Amino acid sequence: MRLWSSLLFPGIFACLLSPLTNGEEQRLPQEKLLVVTVATKETDGFRRFLRSAKHFNYTVKVLGRGEKWRGGDYMSAPGGGQKVRLLKAALEKMKNQDQIILFIDSYDVVITSGPKELLKKFQQAKHKVVFSSESLIWPDRHLEDKHPHVREGNRFLGSGGFIGYLPNIKEMVADWTGEDNDSDQLFFTKIYTDPAQRKAINITLDGKCRLFQNLHGALDEVVLKFENGRVRARNLLYDTLPVIIHGNGPTKLQINYLGNYIPNAWTFETGCTVCHDDLHPLTALKESEYPLVVMGIFIQQLTPFVTVFFERLLKLQYPKNRLKLLIYNQEVHHEPQVNSFLQNHGSLYQHVKFIGPEEAMDGAAARNLAIDMCRKDKDCDYFFSLDIEVVLKNENTLKILIEQNLPVVAPMITRTGRLWSNFWGALSADGYYARSEDYVDIVQGRRVGVWNVPYVSSVYLVKASVLQSELTDYELFNSHILDPDMAYCHNIRSKGIFMFVTNMHTFGRILSTENYQTSHLHNDLWQIFENPVDWQERYIHENYTLIMKDKLIETPCPDVYWFPVFSDVACNHLIEEMEHFGQWSGGANKDARIQGGYENVPTIDIHMNQINFEKNWHKFLLEYIAPITEKMYPGYYTKAQFDLAFVVRYKPDEQPSLRPHHDASTFTINIALNQVGLDYQGGGCRFLRYNCSINAPRKGWALMHPGRLTHYHEGLPTTAGVRYIAVSFVDP
Numbered sequence: 001m002r003l004w005s006s007l008l009f010p011g012i013f014a015c016l017l018s019p020l021t022n023g024e025e026q027r028l029p030q031e032k033l034l035v036v037t038v039a040t041k042e043t044d045g046f047r048r049f050l051r052s053a054k055h056f057n058y059t060v061k062v063l064g065r066g067e068k069w070r071g072g073d074y075m076s077a078p079g080g081g082q083k084v085r086l087l088k089a090a091l092e093k094m095k096n097q098d099q100i101i102l103f104i105d106s107y108d109v110v111i112t113s114g115p116k117e118l119l120k121k122f123q124q125a126k127h128k129v130v131f132s133s134e135s136l137i138w139p140d141r142h143l144e145d146k147h148p149h150v151r152e153g154n155r156f157l158g159s160g161g162f163i164g165y166l167p168n169i170k171e172m173v174a175d176w177t178g179e180d181n182d183s184d185q186l187f188f189t190k191i192y193t194d195p196a197q198r199k200a201i202n203i204t205l206d207g208k209c210r211l212f213q214n215l216h217g218a219l220d221e222v223v224l225k226f227e228n229g230r231v232r233a234r235n236l237l238y239d240t241l242p243v244i245i246h247g248n249g250p251t252k253l254q255i256n257y258l259g260n261y262i263p264n265a266w267t268f269e270t271g272c273t274v275c276h277d278d279l280h281p282l283t284a285l286k287e288s289e290y291p292l293v294v295m296g297i298f299i300q301q302l303t304p305f306v307t308v309f310f311e312r313l314l315k316l317q318y319p320k321n322r323l324k325l326l327i328y329n330q331e332v333h334h335e336p337q338v339n340s341f342l343q344n345h346g347s348l349y350q351h352v353k354f355i356g357p358e359e360a361m362d363g364a365a366a367r368n369l370a371i372d373m374c375r376k377d378k379d380c381d382y383f384f385s386l387d388i389e390v391v392l393k394n395e396n397t398l399k400i401l402i403e404q405n406l407p408v409v410a411p412m413i414t415r416t417g418r419l420w421s422n423f424w425g426a427l428s429a430d431g432y433y434a435r436s437e438d439y440v441d442i443v444q445g446r447r448v449g450v451w452n453v454p455y456v457s458s459v460y461l462v463k464a465s466v467l468q469s470e471l472t473d474y475e476l477f478n479s480h481i482l483d484p485d486m487a488y489c490h491n492i493r494s495k496g497i498f499m500f501v502t503n504m505h506t507f508g509r510i511l512s513t514e515n516y517q518t519s520h521l522h523n524d525l526w527q528i529f530e531n532p533v534d535w536q537e538r539y540i541h542e543n544y545t546l547i548m549k550d551k552l553i554e555t556p557c558p559d560v561y562w563f564p565v566f567s568d569v570a571c572n573h574l575i576e577e578m579e580h581f582g583q584w585s586g587g588a589n590k591d592a593r594i595q596g597g598y599e600n601v602p603t604i605d606i607h608m609n610q611i612n613f614e615k616n617w618h619k620f621l622l623e624y625i626a627p628i629t630e631k632m633y634p635g636y637y638t639k640a641q642f643d644l645a646f647v648v649r650y651k652p653d654e655q656p657s658l659r660p661h662h663d664a665s666t667f668t669i670n671i672a673l674n675q676v677g678l679d680y681q682g683g684g685c686r687f688l689r690y691n692c693s694i695n696a697p698r699k700g701w702a703l704m705h706p707g708r709l710t711h712y713h714e715g716l717p718t719t720a721g722v723r724y725i726a727v728s729f730v731d732p
């Protein structure tokens, strides 16, 4: 009966029911509520606001669309008079006397709850107009004494949000004659602090943030509150759950942070709910229709694995004739790698521009130039920035970023095993790095989504339209105080453009460029400590982990184990490094390099310590050999100590073979570094006790055998070409 009457005769229902409910007020109907905001531009913040309003089915009226904004600076103000002018004009056309107007900013506002709660709280305030409150007075401190005293709650008025009945708000703005750049906050404050007007219009403040939360001056009071598939903000000081959250003044980053969650953008129950909105799918396009991307590649310091970087660049899944490259290289050392890439593959790309070290251009200038290449190119759709130390393992990265359809978006990359990444979740007061509460969860993938953040670097995609409309300043990377990346992000933020980082996919990692020595031929060989994952990918045989897992270790002779360990590249680099060093021993018994100075069974060789490789070699033995030793000889534990580890060269006219001998080791590792039949003929190893030979050594494969007593062995003659092996006498 109640339901029936409330649906059909709401008016009667109110009359009849009011006396029955003991004076409890009739609920204000949601249809009476109109949200009014001013947005001269469709900023990223505006779209975020609309999404939250739509989520709760608010009816929103947007004023000033397409109008030029004259109300002052986005970040600073005072200003905002234009908002009052637009509101006044709009209200004049509205006639419905019991209409309720919620007037709020939108670029830096998110709504956390629906009209029902909003109206209920408005009603409970028992005034005709309720303003948001602030703990800080602004813009005129001299008005402080005129504000009514409050026992609890904020004392000062904030003009970024208020709610009230149409007639009262009309009356309030009726006298507005100010300039667009005058302060709206001052205008409303003067009305509020005038006791007569305050009473006549019936204005109060939402001092305890039940309706409105202004973040300025209240950052420590506000935390996220996750509850059953939705997210709100809680004011800890007043224990309230405000409906409107406003990142007023210098709190844009905090509203961006909260907006990553509120009202349901990301929840524990659903994960990200907005990450698949407004995608720009490429799948339907022919390759020739793909967006044109200007790609800037920046080499600004000595970096390991540059050759691998270019190998990966070739494998990036994107039509090369839709890419224009700008390669900026500051390091003479890397010229051969860049030149080799350009000579062999440059013509695959639609266009290539190269800036070498001789041009002495600084990094900021190069980045400005690269961005401008896209900005000025009417065909350019995106600018993709990629620093040389980025290891983009995901070949679809560029496509994924384009499909995400955001103004600025970076793929999250991290340094292996560290919390270091290419984004910041927050900024410190002086603009440097600060850790957001969710930073670790994002980096470690416990929260997956597309995150609005204040800083991205190393690799990111920017829409050309943003460069052409908003980021028109040529010198985005220049600053007197900030480093170029920080200056760039600062400039983007100050335009109100959102930067995102996505961890929706695994994209890759970032190299450490510390301690990179360039005194060798193949310097990457020395990266086992600094960049162990990249070292492994480059230098360890692709089937190594497989044999560890599936016990595919062969036993060609009793207690002799045979398994793949080095990649082809590792073998080649080690040989080339030794030949480059060139100081092969004479193969005589007298050997000043070893303790005692006498070698019983000499070979023509170079010791690992002669090329300063012994620490790296030890690490290699520990990481990649010791696990196999312990698996195949159970109960024996090795610390992989060695006195002798060396590369041997066998040549028919030099030293073709080695007479039978024991090794000064508990066990020996013997890795074939080149290919029988291709690089040499003959060779191999024979264990005399078992009359067992390995005649066809495989490149990159290691033989592991006991050193003494049982495994008396000889090196079989190399009959043509040159044979190389890497030998270690482990645990002598």
Ligand SMILES: *[C@@H]1O[C@H](CO)[C@@H](O)[C@H](O)[C@H]1NC(C)=O
Residues within 6 Å of the ligand: 055, 056, 057, 114
């Ligand atoms: C908004 O309206 C739609 C359709 O009218 C409805 O399905 C949805 O539940 C409403 N959402 C809320 C939060 O009321």
Ligand SMILES: *[C@@H]1O[C@H](CO)[C@@H](O)[C@H](O)[C@H]1NC(C)=O
Residues within 6 Å of the ligand: 126, 127, 128, 198, 199, 200, 202
């Ligand atoms: C404001 O209006 C309410 C009714 O909505 C009334 O109870 C209250 O006394 C008024 N306050 C002032 C200061 O006029």
Ligand SMILES: *[C@@H]1O[C@H](CO)[C@@H](O)[C@H](O)[C@H]1NC(C)=O
Residues within 6 Å of the ligand: 179, 181, 182
């Ligand atoms: C506001 O705009 C007027 C012209 O419209 C200008 O004369 C005045 O200097 C501006 N004031 C401020 C504070 O920018």
Ligand SMILES: *[C@@H]1O[C@H](CO)[C@@H](O)[C@H](O)[C@H]1NC(C)=O
Residues within 6 Å of the ligand: 542, 543
């Ligand atoms: C690794 O093992 C697979 C399967 O046995 C084989 O096809 C492949 O050639 C091996 N890789 C190398 C580099 O030997």
Ligand SMILES: *[C@@H]1O[C@H](CO)[C@@H](O)[C@H](O)[C@H]1NC(C)=O
Residues within 6 Å of the ligand: 691
């Ligand atoms: C050793 O093995 C080879 C073939 O593998 C065989 O010809 C030879 O007779 C064997 N020698 C001994 C002493 O068993």
